[in-house]
Amino acid sequence: MADWAVPSLNHKTLLQHANTPYMDKLARLGKNGRLVTVADGFHPGSEVANLSVLGYDLPKVYEGRGPLEAASIGVDLQPGEMAMRCNIICIEDEKIKNHSAGHITTEEADELIKFLQDKLGNDRVRFHTGIQYRHLLVIKNGNKQIDCTPPHDVPLKPFAPLMIKAQEEEAEETAALINELILKSQELLKNHPVNLKRIAEGKDPANSIWPWSPGYRPQMDTLAQTYPTIKRGAVISAVDLIHGIGYYAGLRRVEVEGATGLYNTNYEGKVAAALEALKTDDFVYLHIEASDEAGHEGDIDLKLRTIEYLDSRAVGPIFEAVKTWDEPVAIAILPDHPTPCELRTHTNEPVPFLIWYPGITPDDVTTYDEVAARNGSYGLMKENEFINAFMNCK
Secondary structure, three states, X not given: OOOOOEHHHOOEOHHHHOOOHHHHHHHHHOEEEEEOOOOOOOOOOHHHHXXXXXXXXXXXHOOOHHHHHHHHOOOOOOOOEEEEEEEEEEEEOXXXXXXXXXXXXXXXXXXXXXXXXXXXXXXXEEEEEEEOXXXXXXXXXXXXXXXXXXXXXXXXXXXXXXXXXXXXXXXXXXXXXXXXXXXXXXXXXXXXXXXXHHHHOXXXXXXXXXXXXXXXXXXXXXXXXXXXXXXXXXXXXXXXXXXXXXXXXXXXXXOOOOOOOOOOXXXXXHHHHHHXXXXXXXXXXXXXXHHHHHHHHOOHHHHHXXXXXXXXXXXXXXXXXXXXXXXXXXXXXXXXXXXXXXXXXXXXXXXXXXXXXXXXXXXXXXXXXXXXXXXXXXXXXXXXXXXXXXXXXX
């Protein structure tokens, strides 16, 4: 939900402009700061940023997005297997029209992924269905030293120059294999009944795969191994990537019916699940994707609405519920990375955060936004400094 100053909003950021009484209240009652969630040398992807929020040492644990999503959907990677996030995208006039095939449904995508597995899958290549446009490609003996472009970074760009490139000679065969899969998928999906129906309904067709972010099974300690006070923890999200991080972090996955990852997600269901988990768990990671998707669409009005929904339908109800509990609850609020509407993709600027718990001595910040957070008493944090501060709330 972090963003840049927008001229049409009197040069305010969306967080500054939005009506967020609860986040502002928690900023006023708590302490504030900024966090660097994209370490030097890393791409500002959600896998990088969320691992950083949880305090993981990226150079030690980072293996790309693919293996995390594999864990989320129950694909147990074997030695030598390389996993890649595999979007189903829409290509129009040889350009990437959007990274989500017009937000295709999971049911439609499942039919397409199974079709591709039947036509292109073999002993070396496997396709697995994920959620909506987010799926998985597994390649045995794949070489991850390849240059891949996240499709949400390049809306309306010609796709051909962005195809996979080998970073070293040994990876040329892997790059050629993936590029062949992309082109074959375009031929196979072009006239698939799912796409013909979508076109007839005025929707974008899902007419190409786009694999990216390769890696092998990561070696990560659980949060409980690092923070002994977390004997039990939970993750709540609509996104496979976050579930995968939660899997390796030792957090149990809590499913919420109607959680979509979009502005129409089931906020109330997520809040109920988080409050229920807090009755038995020491730590809950509640992830809401809606503002990120609105940023990718470049839709300022929609993103403002998602931020206000977050405040009124998630932050407010949680705060009102836990503020009187006998066992005190600490709350931290932050984005994983900015997704400016102007740019329509992620950036690596520090994000604003707040921490509140009963009895905390507040700082002088009175609103929650990118500008006010610069004056927070936590200052500018990086690596595991934020999570250590949060875990040491007393």
